[in-house]
Structures are given as C-alpha cells and as structure tokens.
Amino acid sequence: MATVNPWKKFIGLLPGGSKTVGEVVSVNSSAGTSVVELRNGSQVVARGTSVAAGQNAFISDGQVMGQAPSLPQYDFEV
Numbered sequence: 001m002a003t004v005n006p007w008k009k010f011i012g013l014l015p016g017g018s019k020t021v022g023e024v025v026s027v028n029s030s031a032g033t034s035v036v037e038l039r040n041g042s043q044v045v046a047r048g049t050s051v052a053a054g055q056n057a058f059i060s061d062g063q064v065m066g067q068a069p070s071l072p073q074y075d076f077e078v
Contacts, residue, residue, distance in 0.1 A: 017061040021068045024051050034064055039073060 003009065022036040027049050034051065036059055037043050048064030051057040056068040 019058065019060045021056055022059055024053050024055055024057050024064075026053055027051075036064070 020038060022038040022044070025035045025037050025043065027034045029049050032049060033045050033047055034049055034053075034057070035043055036046050036057060038059075044059070044062070046057075046059050046062050046064050051064055051067050056070055058065040058068045
C-alpha cells in the first residue's frame with residue numbers, strides 16, 4: 001500500500017546504505033572478493049574484484065563499486 005505521508009515519500013527517494021573509501025589490500029578472484037583497508041586501519045572483506053590491489057576503491061554496502069581517486073586526507077581537532 002502506498003503512503004500519502006510526504007516525509008515517508010521523501011525518505012524513500014534518498015539512497016540508503018553505508019558508503020566509504022579504502023585501499024584494496026588483496027583480490028581473491030576465485031571467491032570474487034577483495035580485502036579493503038579503511039582509513040581508520042580496519043580491514044573488511046567486500047564483494048567484487050574490479051579494483052586492483054594498491055588502488056583506492058569506493059565501498060557501498062560491502063560491495064566494491066569502483067575505483068576512487070587518491071586524494072590526501074586531513075584530520076583536524078576542534
């Protein structure tokens with residue numbers, strides 16, 4: 001059943017899921033997965049092998065979405 005609530009309709013238009021950038025540490029072609037090191041130092045196993053080891057990748061909901069540019073990261077404390 002469709003809702004008439006405008007807020008729920010708006011929320012339905014927004015993309016969901018978590019998105020992050022990390023460096024691909026290794027690629028397992030036979031399993032179709034990649035080990036990705038995130039900027040905080042933790043490693044995750046993501047589905048997909050489209051990015052080579054040593055390159056940055058966009059990760060969305062545990063899946064490699066594509067290559068990300070290598071940009072500097074700055075941390076500031078306020």
